[in-house]
Amino acid sequence: MANENKVILVVDDTAINIDLLSGLLRPHYKVKAAKSGEQALKILAKGGIDLVLLDIIMPGLSGYQTLAKIRDSADIAHTPVIFVSGNDDAGLSQAEGASAQGFLSKPVDARRALQLIAETLA
Numbered sequence: 765m766a767n768e769n770k771v772i773l774v775v776d777d778t779a780i781n782i783d784l785l786s787g788l789l790r791p792h793y794k795v796k797a798a799k800s801g802e803q804a805l806k807i808l809a810k811g812g813i814d815l816v817l818l819d820i821i822m823p824g825l826s827g828y829q830t831l832a833k834i835r836d837s838a839d840i841a842h843t844p845v846i847f848v849s850g851n852d853d854a855g856l857s858q859a860e861g862a863s864a865q866g867f868l869s870k871p872v873d874a875r876r877a878l879q880l881i882a883e884t885l886a
Contacts (some may be wrong), residue, residue: 774797776822777822778819784872792878801827808843815884817848818864819848835863844885846865846881
């Protein structure tokens with residue numbers, strides 16, 4: 765399947781972050797967006813998502829709580845998740861411990877983000 769057919773779900777409670785990531789991804793992938801962990805879970809339940817870019821610090825369900833619910837749901841447990849956070853203390857080690865495939869720091873470096881996404885989807 766070509767990258768253009770891959771669907772990435774961007775989950776962030778801040779609209780500008782969704783806009784920035786969506787703008788980076790749209791030339792390469794199809795993009796859907798959610799402003800909360802709860803909304804993300806509803807979108808994931810419908811199927812067709814190849815990868816999730818998930819903010820860690822959000823009101824309601826945090827990124828960690830959202831990922832735990834993804835991993836507990838048989839239908840979507842296999843979905844790759846990359847954490848995105850402005851809190852570097854969250855870091856890659858916590859992302860790996862939470863069964864995420866990677867971690868991107870905000871502000872997101874476009875080249876690194878596209879490389880990590882491509883590697884994760886390969």
